[in-house]
Amino acid sequence: MFFRLAARALRAHLLLLGDLVEAALVAAALIRGRQPQLEDGVGKAVGDDTAAHRQHVGVVVLARQPRGEEVVAQRGADAMDLVRRDLLALTAAAEHDAAVGPPLDYGPADGETDRRIVHRVLVVRAEILDDVAEPRQRLLQVLLQEIAGVVGSDRDTHDPQLYYVGFAMIPTVVVSARGEERLRGGHPWIYRTDVADARASAGDIVQVRGGRGRPLGSALYSDRSQISLRMLTYGDAIADAALVRRRVEAAVAFRETLHIDATAYRLVHGEADRLPSLIVDRYGDWVVVQTLSQGMERLTPCVVSALGEILQPRGILARNDPRARTLEGLEQRVDVLTGEVPDKVTVTESGIEYEVDLRHGQKTGLFLDQRENRSAAAAYARGRLLDCFSYNGGFALVCGRRCDQTIAFDVSQDAIARLKRNAQRNGVEVDARTGNVFDELRGLERLGERFDTIVLDPPAFAKNKASIANARAGYKEINLRALKLLNPGGTLITCSCSYNVNEAAFAEIVYEASVDAQAQVTVVEKRMQGRDHPVLLGVPETYYLKCFILRKLP
Numbered sequence: 001m002f003f004r005l006a007a008r009a010l011r012a013h014l015l016l017l018g019d020l021v022e023a024a025l026v027a028a029a030l031i032r033g034r035q036p037q038l039e040d041g042v043g044k045a046v047g048d049d050t051a052a053h054r055q056h057v058g059v060v061v062l063a064r065q066p067r068g069e070e071v072v073a074q075r076g077a078d079a080m081d082l083v084r085r086d087l088l089a090l091t092a093a094a095e096h097d098a099a100v101g102p103p104l105d106y107g108p109a110d111g112e113t114d115r116r117i118v119h120r121v122l123v124v125r126a127e128i129l130d131d132v133a134e135p136r137q138r139l140l141q142v143l144l145q146e147i148a149g150v151v152g153s154d155r156d157t158h159d160p161q162l163y164y165v166g167f168a169m170i171p172t173v174v175v176s177a178r179g180e181e182r183l184r185g186g187h188p189w190i191y192r193t194d195v196a197d198a199r200a201s202a203g204d205i206v207q208v209r210g211g212r213g214r215p216l217g218s219a220l221y222s223d224r225s226q227i228s229l230r231m232l233t234y235g236d237a238i239a240d241a242a243l244v245r246r247r248v249e250a251a252v253a254f255r256e257t258l259h260i261d262a263t264a265y266r267l268v269h270g271e272a273d274r275l276p277s278l279i280v281d282r283y284g285d286w287v288v289v290q291t292l293s294q295g296m297e298r299l300t301p302c303v304v305s306a307l308g309e310i311l312q313p314r315g316i317l318a319r320n321d322p323r324a325r326t327l328e329g330l331e332q333r334v335d336v337l338t339g340e341v342p343d344k345v346t347v348t349e350s351g352i353e354y355e356v357d358l359r360h361g362q363k364t365g366l367f368l369d370q371r372e373n374r375s376a377a378a379a380y381a382r383g384r385l386l387d388c389f390s391y392n393g394g395f396a397l398v399c400g401r402r403c404d405q406t407i408a409f410d411v412s413q414d415a416i417a418r419l420k421r422n423a424q425r426n427g428v429e430v431d432a433r434t435g436n437v438f439d440e441l442r443g444l445e446r447l448g449e450r451f452d453t454i455v456l457d458p459p460a461f462a463k464n465k466a467s468i469a470n471a472r473a474g475y476k477e478i479n480l481r482a483l484k485l486l487n488p489g490g491t492l493i494t495c496s497c498s499y500n501v502n503e504a505a506f507a508e509i510v511y512e513a514s515v516d517a518q519a520q521v522t523v524v525e526k527r528m529q530g531r532d533h534p535v536l537l538g539v540p541e542t543y544y545l546k547c548f549i550l551r552k553l554p
Contacts, residue, residue: 171200172207173221173229180210183217183231186538188271190219190229198228202329203294205232205239220276220295224329230276230293241302247275248306258531261375264347264356266368266532267307272542273534278303281364283347283356285314288364289337294328304337315339319364334359350375352397352426355418362391369529370457373495373547374398376527380491380549383452386444388437388478393419393430395455395493400428403453407431409440438474441481452490454482462498471501472509479513483521488554491524499544506546525549 175183179194190208200206202223208216208231218239219229232239251273255265267287268280277293280303287307291297297320304316316337325332345356349371356365374394381399390396390408392415400406400423408430410416416432423430433440437458456478462471479494486492496506503526514521528535529545536542 170207171204171221172209173198173200173219174209174211175216175229177211179229180216183208183234188219188231188276188539189227189541190231192226192228195228198223203298205295220293222294222328225293225327227293230271230295232274232276241299244275244299244302245306247273248280248303249310251275251280252310255532260371260532261351262347262349262368262371264349264354264366264368265371265530269533270542271539272536279364280307281368282311282313283345283358283365286341286345286358287311287313287316288319288358289316290319290322290364292322292324292328294330297328297330300337308338313339315341317341317358319358349394350378350398352422352428354392354394354422355425356392357418360414366392367394367457369497369533369545370394370495370547372530373493373527376525377453377455377491377493377549378402380493380524381453383487383490384450385453385455386451386482386485387455387457388441388482389456389458390419390432391415391457393422393432395457396430396432397422397426397428399453399455400430405429405431407433409433409435409437411436438477438481441478441485445481445484449485450487451485452487454486454490454492456482456492456494458495458497460498461496462500465500468500471498472505475501475506475509476513476516479510480517483514483517483519483552486519486552488552490552492521492550492552493547494550495545495547497545499541501546502540503543503546507548510548510550520553521550522553523548524551 173195174197175190176194176196179190179196182190182194196211198206198221200221200223202221204221206219206221206229208219208229210216215236217231217234217237219231222228222230232243248268251268254273255267258265263282263284265282266280267282268275268278270276270278270292275296277291277296278299279290279292281288289300289303289307291300291303296303300318307313307316316339318333318335318337320330321332321334323332341358343357343359345358345365347354347356347366354366358365371394375398377395378399378401381402383404385396385399385403385406387393387396387399387406387408390410391412393408396406396408396419406429408416408419410419410432411434413434416434419430419432423432458474458478461474462468475496479492482492482494494510501509510521525548527547527549528543533545534542
């Protein structure tokens with residue numbers, strides 16, 4: 001961006017005083033002359049910095065009304081190379097005019113470079129220290145400390161407190177070399193341990209820089225979470241409300257191309273739609289939103305405005321009650337953002353009609369990510385069906401239409417009540433029972449029960465790395481019991497939505513269960529979350545749902 005393009009429009013080696021960066025309330029040598037100095041108790045001038053005498057202390061500031069232009073150039077440039085408007089002022093200095101220091105720790109690339117730049121009214125020479133000019137998105141930043149030293153025409157320093165002016169700084173976060181490497185690898189998260197310096201507030205869109213000041217992109221910043229940065233853009237690309245709106249539009253447009261056989265589906269899937277920590281689900285004429293980070297919480301008005309204009313829903317509900325928000329220091333709450341949202345709505349999926357509780361249902365109301373797996377499982381369903389962890393009855397209702405008998409278990413009485421209503425609504429006979437699946441599987445085995453189709457769709461057993469060992473034991477137990485209950489030639493649909501147990505680990509667990517059950521098993525299909533929940537390559541966290549359709553050999 002600092003490519004001398006605008007400089008070519010200059011017709012001489014002289015640049016008028018009015019073209020240089022100016023700051024209100026900062027006195028300059030042209031109008032103030034030599035200033036008297038008071039002495040302190042040891043005979044030193046008050047506010048004086050002896051080390052700065054005859055030295056140049058940073059960005060040039062001239063005393064006139066602010067015009068918005070800034071001095072910019074590359075190292076070794078002359079006045080022909082100064083570019084106006086689009087680029088940021090570099091660290092430079094003056095011999096004969098007022099100057100203020102750059103931000104703390106904003107050091108020159110070459111401390112020995114000649115810093116002369118201004119002589120009274122005309123620019124006669126420029127040799128700029130820092131080759132770090134910035135693109136347009138940082139135009140509003142001013143490289144000033146909150147308390148800046150001022151050098152007068154006599155080149156002696158004066159009390160910096162007299163010339164304090166508050167300037168808005170663009171929030172910036174510097175990451176470690178390991179953080180840079182993580183970004184180069186394509187992962188959009190930077191953890192707190194890889195943040196070297198943060199000058200930002202909770203929820204800011206920040207500029208991300210490497211250790212040498214190189215711009216890496218823009219990100220959402222959290223001052224509470226272990227995930228400090230969630231990248232929005234890379235390099236010089238601008239991140240703002242307009243970008244968020246474009247990405248919401250693109251995400252919605254993509255779902256329209258999928259021709260999903262349902263009135264409930266995901267519209268925005270966080271990082272996979274380059275809108276980190278944002279979830280948007282559609283339930284017929286209503287939309288449910290989750291903002292799971294400080295930064296996305298701040299962008300809620302922009303997101304809601306875009307959804308309202310694109311979809312024109314009857315109401316938008318914020319289901320901001322996940323525990324993950326507490327890790328961000330955010331309140332868990334449920335709010336109607338626009339319109340009216342009823343307590344329960346009705347949606348359809350693969351010909352099945354569901355009653356959905358948008359305020360209290362799991363996730364945003366339904367497990368929308370299993371929609372396509374339910375349809376795939378139905379192709380193999382037959383005979384006696386056992387649906388474990390049934391919740392609202394997704395697998396039981398879709399597969400039950402093809403089976404002779406369906407038994408469904410869930411530990412939640414409310415879920416079983418909804419399952420019964422959904423079964424009656426769709427004319428599917430389901431024996432829905434409240435119970436702990438681990439206990440029920442052992443009980444069915446003791447009774448000598450057998451099934452032709454079994455579904456295992458448990459909640460996440462491993463919500464963090466500390467729980468992986470227990471999760472593995474839990475997955476093995478239910479798969480072992482299911483394989484013992486499964487008739488030879490029968491089908492087991494087994495799932496895991498634990499990101500911390502990856503596909504290879506899950507396959508190993510199921511294999512170990514088959515060995516202990518003394519059953520030979522083939523993999524008929526390996527599936528994942530639905531197409532409206534895409535996986536972003538290089539970001540394993542976005543691949544969380546594993547679904548194996550298995551056949552127990554006779």
